[in-house]
Amino acid sequence: MIRTFFRHVFESLKSLKRNGWMTVASVSAVTITLTLVGIFLAVIINATKLAQDIEDNVNVSVFIDIGTTQEDIDALQTELEGLDHVETVSFSSRDDELARLQDAMGEAWSLFEGDSNPLYDVFVVSADDPSNTVAISEEAGNLANVYRSDYGGTDSDRIFTISQAVQTWGLGAAALLIFVAIFLISNTIRITILSRQREIQIMRLxxxxxxxxxxxxxxxxxxxxILGAIVPVVIMFFGYHFVYQAVNPTLLRSNYSLVLPGTFLLQINLLLMGIGVIIGSLGSVLSMRRFLKA
Known part of the structure; x- marks a missing residue:
């Protein structure tokens, strides 16, 4: 049985060499497909990771009415800490908010120092679970001495919508690419089988x-x-490391991060190799069905 298996292996390798350009065409189809699938998967997984990071970092900003006394501010903090699902409450003065804007936007905001500062004192409230953020924002907005309560509403919801669209359409595109690759490979192998149809008939006889x-x-x-998966694996390994080193330092400043390359690259490259084998084998099986019917 082992001898028969190795005979099949050697026969398959000879067939690859014998078919020359048809083999190159099939390998190229798999290479292009798996490269695009790998890119789609990396984008989908990282979009999901970033959306989760953004959701975990969404806090409620409770802006305090101008002119509110320190006593009322202390009372408001106590009320905020007493709301359901509130984890932490931290105070940021209008001067602190201006300093943060100056760090982010440049010294142009120095014109607004002192009495010209248009910003509000603010309480930053974090929820014990991101799903409770909206409810906390609505409750905080109804408290006394609160000018406005905001959690990034429309912008945050838009980010989550975009992330969901990337996941849905990315998976759909990846599935379509895999289908096209199976179609191309099955047709290529079918041509190979046609050229050896007499040999197959004799074997059956x-x-x-x-x-x-x-x-x-x-x-x-x-x-x-397998051959078609080699180039995508190399591209994913070096390409993702390059993107990670170029993009991740910027994201870290906002407490976000891409997926770490180590285990992620190992998993996605093994997946690409597995998909390549499945695509090639499935294409072959589909091509053989019609010739091996009784």
Whole structure:
């Protein structure tokens, strides 16, 4: 049995060499497909990660009415801390808010120092769970001495909507690419089978089982998938490291981060290799069905 298996392996390798440009065409189709699938998967996974980071970092900003006394501010803090699902409450004065804007936007905001400062004192409220943010914002907005309560509403919701769209359409595009690759490979292997149709018929006449006939073509498809996955794996390894080193330092300033390359790259590259093998093998099996019918 082991001898038969290795015979099938050698036969599949000879078939790859014998078919020349058809093999190159199939491998190229798999390479292009898996490269795009890998990019889509990396974008989808990181979009999901960033959306989760953004959701986890969404806090409620409770702006205090101008002219509110320190006593009323202390009372408001106590009320905020008493709301359901509130985890922490921190105070940021209008001067602190201006300093933060100056750090982010530049010294142009220095014109607004002192009495010209248009900003409000603010309480930053974090929820024990991101899903409770909206409810806390609504309750805080109804308290006395509160000018406005905001959690980034429309902008945050838009980010989550975009993230969901990226996931949905990205997965759809990846599935479509895989289908196209299976179609191309199955047609390529079908041409190979047509050129060897007489050989297959003779094998069937002498009593060869379908499994014995199918194995070399099945392995040929698997080889095409493996060869086609090599370039995407290399591109993902070096490309993702480059993007991570270029983009992640900027994201870290806002407490966001891309997925760490280590385990992520290992998993996604193994997945690409597995998809390549499945694509090639499935294309081969689909092509053989019509020729091995009784």
């Amino acid at each position: 002498v009593g060869a089982k379908n499994g014995y006939i199918r194995w070399p073509f099945f392995l040929e498809g698997a080889w095409i998938g």
